[in-house]
Amino acid sequence: xxxxxxxxxLYLLFLVQASVTPWWPDLVxxxxxxxxxxxxxxxxxxxxxxxxxxxxVTSPAFMGTHLFTLAxxxxxxxxxxxxxxxxxxxxxxxxAIALALKWAADGLLGTGLPGLPVMLVSxxxxxxxxxxxxxxxxxxxxxxxxxx
Amino acid sequence: MLRPIVTAWQDRAAWLVIVLGxxxxxxxxxxxxxxxxxxxxxxxxxxxxxxxxxxSLHDARAENERLSLLAVRLAVENARLEAASQxxxxxxxxxxxxxxxxxxxxxxxxxxxxxxxxxxxxHGIRPGxxxxxxxxxxxxxxxxxxxxxxxxxxxxxxxxxxxxxIRSRVPALARPDRSGQLVLDYAPKESDFKPGDTLVxxxxxxxxxxxxxxxxxxxxxDRPEALFKPVTIRPFADVSRVERVFVISLPEGAQPDTGAVxxxxxxxxxVTIPDQPAGQ
Numbered sequence: 001x002x003x004x005x006x007x008x009x010l011y012l013l014f015l016v017q018a019s020v021t022p023w024w025p026d027l028v029x030x031x032x033x034x035x036x037x038x039x040x041x042x043x044x045x046x047x048x049x050x051x052x053x054x055x056x057v058t059s060p061a062f063m064g065t066h067l068f069t070l071a072x073x074x075x076x077x078x079x080x081x082x083x084x085x086x087x088x089x090x091x092x093x094x095x096a097i098a099l100a101l102k103w104a105a106d107g108l109l110g111t112g113l114p115g116l117p118v119m120l121v122s123x124x125x126x127x128x129x130x131x132x133x134x135x136x137x138x139x140x141x142x143x144x145x146x147x148x
Numbered sequence: 149m150l151r152p153i154v155t156a157w158q159d160r161a162a163w164l165v166i167v168l169g170x171x172x173x174x175x176x177x178x179x180x181x182x183x184x185x186x187x188x189x190x191x192x193x194x195x196x197x198x199x200x201x202x203x204s205l206h207d208a209r210a211e212n213e214r215l216s217l218l219a220v221r222l223a224v225e226n227a228r229l230e231a232a233s234q235x236x237x238x239x240x241x242x243x244x245x246x247x248x249x250x251x252x253x254x255x256x257x258x259x260x261x262x263x264x265x266x267x268x269x270x271h272g273i274r275p276g277x278x279x280x281x282x283x284x285x286x287x288x289x290x291x292x293x294x295x296x297x298x299x300x301x302x303x304x305x306x307x308x309x310x311x312x313x314i315r316s317r318v319p320a321l322a323r324p325d326r327s328g329q330l331v332l333d334y335a336p337k338e339s340d341f342k343p344g345d346t347l348v349x350x351x352x353x354x355x356x357x358x359x360x361x362x363x364x365x366x367x368x369x370d371r372p373e374a375l376f377k378p379v380t381i382r383p384f385a386d387v388s389r390v391e392r393v394f395v396i397s398l399p400e401g402a403q404p405d406t407g408a409v410x411x412x413x414x415x416x417x418x419v420t421i422p423d424q425p426a427g428q
Contacts, residue, residue, distance in 0.1 A: 053191075
């Protein structure tokens, strides 16, 4: 049930992301990182694949780019979180690595980079929002749930 | 210590998902787009729905604003009409009689200045009574014989008629020009006349009751040097072709209203009309 709610949350974040400008922070990426900090590896990878699939339908010509990137991000975060157990700066690090992976994938495989100002502003806002997103989404999704 | 990544089944499944994403990139372009279309429809449906709802709300708000304005205008118009109706009800009411009359003669120079109609004093027609057509004001009776009357049309050179712009409520005096149209005399330069405005009788000119259709404004040329606004009017009634007119009469024995409704102050000219038109 908790995983299902996480998927619904990612879908809602995608809807918000799809209706705002590229200057906004990457809400789907942030949501995925927070979900992956708490879910197991396969759930994290599937959540990433689902979020990526959602983003891919907005640019069908490059379908698979986001799916690959976010599935790898989800899986990577789920694996690496054991290395940085609950370290506060780990979220920053994961977000920064995920952003780098995302821009690289967009540039090499996807629709192309959106331009330096957009990249800088969006990345900065995403990093700025990361601690807040961790606090709020962790409180919303994972407090009070019985772990499996 | 890092656990080996690819050993657990979860890891294998996760890698499978990642590889699937990479494999999707190798699928032919056209196939990817056609496969994405149903997904796109399904996943973006809430966005489309919210956009449609938002647009509907926006349209509804705009419509509501428009209707509110319309309601205010109608309320103002209703109040004005109620006030006018009460004013009219408070005054003396006179039943007017319409007498239909065929046109049996015209002046032989312009066909527009004078008409002879086949109804006269024996039919209750008196000099000074207005003559109309279904289109609008035609003129007035200026002399009566027992069976015939002489009608001075709007286009006769001596004709003058007080008119009122029903949009801006500006009164003015209309007279004929030489081109078969009317022009306004003494319309102030600041007065509000626009092409297309409808003019009715003002009811202040003594002969015509208020509210009879006269014509519409065809042009308001901009002449800075003119003292008054040069407004040209096309009469609704085509007096050069009219074949049947109606005379508005008071019932026998009734006294005309005062003020805007009916005042007869013009003495009919001394014209003798034979019982039958010349040549008949």
